Amino acid sequence: MKTFIIIGAINAFLAVALGAFGAHGLEGKISAKYLEIWKTAVTYQMFHSTGIFIIGLLMMKFPQSGLLNWSGWLMLAGIILFAGSLYVLAVTQISVLGAITPIGGVAFLTAWLLLIIATVKHF
Structure with a gap:
């Protein structure tokens, strides 16, 4: 599905931009601990982002796969919840945000599991 290719590419772009911002804009402004986060x-x-991109490519061959569709959306949710909470935690140092991160991790794990099941089912 074209949507997942676009979502994957946008998130890869954002990851590069945020990585550069962290390396150049945050260095010396936040502690090493939060820079690692x-x-x-x-x-x-x-x-x-790469996973979402791959799902988009697979959906071109299997456009009706609900497993692939769910996997793509769960990876996006994982990015928002996992990476998003870590970005905010790094700049605000509000530790309670760390409670959101595992929810994103579960979304990632579920997405990969669904991708495995879809692969077994379709190939």
Whole structure:
């Protein structure tokens, strides 16, 4: 589905931009601990942007796959909840935001599981 290719590409673009911002704009402004948290968010956003992009390519072959569709949306939700909460945590240092991060992690895990099931089912 073209939508997931676009969503994946947008998120990859944002991951690169946010990575550059972290390296150049935040260095010296936040502690090393929070800069590492920022880097973790960038890494997970990029990995899952690639996952969403791949799902978009697979949906071109299997456009009616509900498993792939759910996997793509769960990866996007994971980016928002996992990476998003880490970005905000890094710049605000509000530790309660760390409670949101595992929800995004579960979304990532579920998305990958659905992708595995879809692959077994369709190939």
